[in-house]
Amino acid sequence: MNKELTKKLSSGHSTCAGCGIPAIVRTVLDEIKDPVVVANATGCLEVTSTLYPYSAWKVPYIHNAFENAAATISGVETAYRVLRKKGKIPGQARDGSTKRTKFVVFGGDGGTYDIGLQSLSGALERGHNFLYVCYDNQGYMNTGGQRSSASPYGANTQTTPPSKIDIGNEIFCKDIMKIVSAHGIKYLAQANVAYLEDLRRKVKKALAVKGPSFLLVLQPCTNEWKFPSSQYVYYGKMAMETNFWPLYEIEDGKYILNNEIKERKPIEDFLKGQGRFKHLFAPKNKKTIERIQMMVDKKYGELKCLTGNKGCQCDLEK
Amino acid sequence: MDKNKLALTGGAAMAEALRQINPDVFPVYPITPQTPIVAAFAQHQADGKVDTEIITVESEHSAISASVGSQAAGARTVSATSSQGLALMNEILYIASGMRLPIMMLVSARALSAPLNIHCDHSDVMGARDTGWIQIFSENVQEAYDNTIIGMKLAEESQLPVMVIMDGFITSHSVENATLLPDEVVKNFVGEFVPDSSLLNSKDPKTFGTLALSENYFKFKIEQNSAINLSAEKYAKLAENFSEISGRKKGYFEEYELANAESAIVVLGSTAGTIKETVDKLRHQGKNVGLLKINFFRPFPHKEVAKALDGIKNIAVFDRAMSFGTYPPLYTEIINSLKRVTGYELRVTSYVYGLGGKNIFQKDIEKVFNDLEKDYISQEIKYINHE
Numbered sequence: 001m002n003k004e005l006t007k008k009l010s011s012g013h014s015t016c017a018g019c020g021i022p023a024i025v026r027t028v029l030d031e032i033k034d035p036v037v038v039a040n041a042t043g044c045l046e047v048t049s050t051l052y053p054y055s056a057w058k059v060p061y062i063h064n065a066f067e068n069a070a071a072t073i074s075g076v077e078t079a080y081r082v083l084r085k086k087g088k089i090p091g092q093a094r095d096g097s098t099k100r101t102k103f104v105v106f107g108g109d110g111g112t113y114d115i116g117l118q119s120l121s122g123a124l125e126r127g128h129n130f131l132y133v134c135y136d137n138q139g140y141m142n143t144g145g146q147r148s149s150a151s152p153y154g155a156n157t158q159t160t161p162p163s164k165i166d167i168g169n170e171i172f173c174k175d176i177m178k179i180v181s182a183h184g185i186k187y188l189a190q191a192n193v194a195y196l197e198d199l200r201r202k203v204k205k206a207l208a209v210k211g212p213s214f215l216l217v218l219q220p221c222t223n224e225w226k227f228p229s230s231q232y233v234y235y236g237k238m239a240m241e242t243n244f245w246p247l248y249e250i251e252d253g254k255y256i257l258n259n260e261i262k263e264r265k266p267i268e269d270f271l272k273g274q275g276r277f278k279h280l281f282a283p284k285n286k287k288t289i290e291r292i293q294m295m296v297d298k299k300y301g302e303l304k305c306l307t308g309n310k311g312c313q314c315d316l317e318k
Numbered sequence: 319m320d321k322n323k324l325a326l327t328g329g330a331a332m333a334e335a336l337r338q339i340n341p342d343v344f345p346v347y348p349i350t351p352q353t354p355i356v357a358a359f360a361q362h363q364a365d366g367k368v369d370t371e372i373i374t375v376e377s378e379h380s381a382i383s384a385s386v387g388s389q390a391a392g393a394r395t396v397s398a399t400s401s402q403g404l405a406l407m408n409e410i411l412y413i414a415s416g417m418r419l420p421i422m423m424l425v426s427a428r429a430l431s432a433p434l435n436i437h438c439d440h441s442d443v444m445g446a447r448d449t450g451w452i453q454i455f456s457e458n459v460q461e462a463y464d465n466t467i468i469g470m471k472l473a474e475e476s477q478l479p480v481m482v483i484m485d486g487f488i489t490s491h492s493v494e495n496a497t498l499l500p501d502e503v504v505k506n507f508v509g510e511f512v513p514d515s516s517l518l519n520s521k522d523p524k525t526f527g528t529l530a531l532s533e534n535y536f537k538f539k540i541e542q543n544s545a546i547n548l549s550a551e552k553y554a555k556l557a558e559n560f561s562e563i564s565g566r567k568k569g570y571f572e573e574y575e576l577a578n579a580e581s582a583i584v585v586l587g588s589t590a591g592t593i594k595e596t597v598d599k600l601r602h603q604g605k606n607v608g609l610l611k612i613n614f615f616r617p618f619p620h621k622e623v624a625k626a627l628d629g630i631k632n633i634a635v636f637d638r639a640m641s642f643g644t645y646p647p648l649y650t651e652i653i654n655s656l657k658r659v660t661g662y663e664l665r666v667t668s669y670v671y672g673l674g675g676k677n678i679f680q681k682d683i684e685k686v687f688n689d690l691e692k693d694y695i696s697q698e699i700k701y702i703n704h705e
């Protein structure tokens with residue numbers, strides 16, 4: 001494998017074939033030229049990269065628990081500030097040195113939207129210098145694919161199985177971007193593992209701000225979305241091209257849309273071929289797909305409105 | 319007048335010790351009755367007397383989580399809590415000890431809900447007794463100060479987290495005279511913290527908090543257990559050193575009129591003070607009574623306790639906590655200790671007292687000594703003031 005790519009996260013970890021998490025981690029870490037400390041919430045990335053006595057991490061790394069990665073990095077970052085003043089950082093002068101250690105958290109959607117939300121909120125509010133990267137695979141994939149508050153409407157998950165009377169997950173997912181943005185942080189962005197150059201650009205911007213920054217990266221999961229392991233990039237692309245997962249940034253409170261689709265593809269193009277949505281293609285669920293399409297268009301319209309674009313149909317314009 | 323002799327609350331005394339220790343990071347969340355520690359320390363920090371960064375986190379769970387991060391980064395880290403706060407930290411207490419991080423937690427011991435109660439008992443710290451933390455109890459303000467200094471050093475020497483415990487309100491909020499050591503003496507005693515490894519060392523990157531399967535997991539836990547057992551000797555040595563610099567005797571426990579006692583009470587924390595008064599009074603009346611006050615609860619010094627209690631006819635063990643469905647914690651430890659004394663006839667009664675801050679008076683203690691004298695020994699748990 002490419003030596004540059006494996007400089008910080010080596011090969012030999014045990015993520016599933018066709019998992020995009022390592023690509024996200026490597027892209028993020030590759031943009032960091034300074035020393036870096038990684039904190040990681042319990043989840044797929046953690047269990048596949050740290051099986052004792054091995055570790056895939058070639059940079060300092062800490063896993064504490066599921067819900068506290070942001071609190072953990074708060075402690076690390078604060079320790080850094082105190083020890084730097086005292087000249088106690090190995091290889092870094094007391095002052096004058098331009099080298100500054102960077103702090104990055106990786107957490108899944110469970111560790112971010114759900115159990116880790118309080119810890120994340122606290123760390124954002126206190127203004128620690130760190131980048132929080134949520135790899136969002138829309139459910140508890142490490143425990144067999146249960147519903148999280150990031151799971152999409154209509155999905156078949158282990159805890160929301162469809163039945164004669166049930167369409168699967170009946171809740172539209174939480175808007176974590178708005179929640180994070182409400183903390184007034186300087187930079188956050190929605191990205192997608194299928195667009196690594198876009199992610200790379202966003203990492204660079206995120207690291208440039210003082211205080212916390214946040215990246216929400218879509219990570220199509222071959223195992224639990226149930227598609228062939230060769231296709232995570234394909235489903236990432238479909239998510240973008242259907243406007244299911246638009247790429248955008250919120251910089252100093254200002255929304256910037258990164259990809260305007262001239263003509264979005266129908267949502268079916270994203271849904272079809274994924275085992276978790278298979279049941280929606282039964283004739284009786286036609287309305288459910290229509291409903292999903294309606295929500296995608298509504299949310300995208302709202303986003304366009306927030307970016308200041310004319311011609312949207314959402315309520316915000318009025 | 320001794321300028322180091324001050325009238326302080328337990329909270330302020332612990333904060334004085336922290337000022338002298340000058341920790342690097344102090345992540346903390348407010349809960350009664352831990353607040354006097356933090357209020358006093360925050361003032362020291364605001365006045366520029368320490369280099370410490372206080373992180374005012376959004377919960378106790380985050381206080382201990384940030385402590386883990388900070389300590390793993392090689393910073394000397396302390397926190398403080400009580401009651402529900404300690405219970406909320408529980409998950410991460412195991413992680414801190416499993417990762418061998420020498421964090422010091424100051425605890426103002428308080429009852430646990432439900433029903434809600436803010437007053438003193440030992441339910442919170444007893445709930446954390448199996449988390450792999452060293453636990454040191456304090457009888458009064460002086461001991462709260464002393465143990466904070468010893469606790470910091472012990473944590474770092476054992477590479478294990480330490481809980482220094484005082485009784486909520488009774489000690490944390492009561493003003494007593496305490497003699498402080500000069501700053502330089504404390505600084506010399508605790509020394510500079512040099513971490514074994516640090517997250518901030520990018521030249522030697524380490525992975526903290528790995529996943530381990532059965533074989534290695536079991537091995538880790540056995541090694542962790544020997545580490546905490548070994549900390550007892552380290553404590554004994556530090557206690558001796560501290561006795562030398564302070565002139566105050568320290569050790570696993572304090573024996574008060576115990577040598578030739580026929581009846582004895584075993585206790586933790588502030589109630590030892592009331593028992594000492596009672597012992598004095600009864601001794602004056604010619605009764606052979608004594609007290610064993612346990613300071614070092616985890617790891618428990620079974621062998622030494624057995625030796626101290628050997629030959630005493632009747633014993634009452636006082637617990638300020640329940641262990642629902644079985645005998646309370648200190649009683650269980652004493653029974654386990656006495657098993658080592660060959661031919662010892664078990665004449666030990668369990669007394670539970672003072673839950674939720676319920677007062678205990680000399681007359682209650684006299685009654686227990688009277689029962690012991692009359693050989694009223696029971697296998698049933700007795701509740702003081704709730705017969």
